[in-house]
Amino acid sequence: MDKWLLKLPKNKKNHESNEGDREVEASSSSCTVVELDNNDIGSEIQPSISAIEVVPVQEPVIGDAIATDDANANSQQMRNEIEVTRKRKINTNTRAQEIEAIDLESDDHGEEAENQVSIVRKKKRFTYKFRDSWLQLDEFKNWLKRSSKVQNNNEFAKCIICNDDILAHKADICRHSLSSKHKKKFSQVAANNKIDNVFGKNTQLDLSTRRAELKLTGFLASNDLPFLLMDTLEPLCKDIFSDSQVAKNISIRRTKATAIMQAGLGEIISRDLFKKFEKPGAFFSIIMDETTDVGSIKQCAFVIIYFCEDKKKVVTRFFDMVEVASGTAKDLYDCLRNTITSKKIPFENLVGFSADTCNVMFGEKNSVFTMLKQDLPQVVCVKCSCHMIHLAASKACLALPRSVEDLVRNLGSHFSRSYHKQQKSMEFQEFFHVKIHKILHPSVTRWLSLQGCVDRVLEQYVPLREYLRETVMSDPSRTTDEMLLTMNNKFTKIYLEFFPTLWDS
Ligand SMILES: [Zn+2]
Known part of the structure; x- marks a missing residue:
């Protein structure tokens, strides 16, 4: 039958091994060894004592004397093991006492104690931290910055060119800088003109050049000329005014001219116009006409008529042009209202309205005119004189x-x-x-x-x-x-x- 040695903590000795004949040795203050057979191991003892160690023992097979020697040798080996175990336990207890002592002191020296504990923790695990000194390095400074990403206490760096997060480890960052993806993007970015170079140094010559480009764009727009003409006009100016530094610096073709007009001049001119009517009492009239363009898109054009304080006369200006979903009276009225209110202009400032004489605009029932009269009873509606003259002439x-x-x-x-x-x-x-x-x-x-x-x-x-x-x-x-x-x-x-x-x- 197989024999087992059971090493028990001392406080469990009386409880688990009350059968005196089974107790073979109590060699240390902290441990008791009990001999067990297979029945005991397999039955009720094993599940109840998880904290203890069960060590198999070789049964003596040659003779009693040898068996006795072996038993002595085994006992000696076990003693050694128990001693090692005891020392380990003492060490563990000492460390636990140290940490406990730090915890006790933490009331008095809170931060210091925490630091000590964190030092103990840091020793347990290594984490990657981003170093600001890397930003000064020539090989990193143009594209590296600190990333907001943190994962498992590891910090990350960010490549602003590739928009990639890289673990804050110098070797990883160097590897990224040598990757073909990064090199390709870096060469593309390096070829770009920096925004500081475009806007940073505004010399008198730069300002004069910008002014010339705006004037040329304005010239095309005010004379209803196509922006395509700029492709010819710019080289022509350079050729004619060859002694002018401004003409030499001008760089504008149809794409830039279109952008300047749509996003620059057009925006500013419109905004200045709309500002005049933002105040209550800044009255104006609107002429509206709906048409279908060459692309079969329904569009609604608006022209504004108002008294200009500066010029001291009535002025007619283009107001806006918007796409409409359909040509019904309701849609056209909504379009009119939205076009005015979307520019922060009070709808009540509208005092006059004019359009062609079709039923949708001026019909007796359910027309733009009737809806307008419901909302603004004081508005004056005039059928468009040009349309009327046209009808008379046609007749x-x-x-x-x-x-x-x-x-x-x-x-x-x-x-x-x-x-x-x-x-x-x-x-x-x-x-x-x-x-x-x-x-x-x-x-x-x-x-x-x-x-x-x-x-x-x-x-x-x-x-x-x-x-x-x-x-x-x-x-x-x-x-x-x-x-x-x-x-x-x-x-x-x-x-x-x-x-x-x-x-x-
Ligand atoms: Zn990169």
């Missing part, structure tokens, strides 16, 4: 023969895409001693463009008629025949003369 033109307007449109189409016909027409103009002018083509949607075309036809009437007479012979077509027939009609010129009187009235 008057119905009395004119169709052939007159056809003549103007067909003449425009006839000359619009033919260099040969234009050259031939110029010969007739020279012969009849009239100004060398192109024949204009009326725009499809803009009714005001027709007047310029009529004026031009009247100016070139005789050479045009003679040109058509010659063309009918050399290059006959039905349209040319019709045009010549109309121009030969003596009433045509009278009808054409009637157009300008309509517009002048």
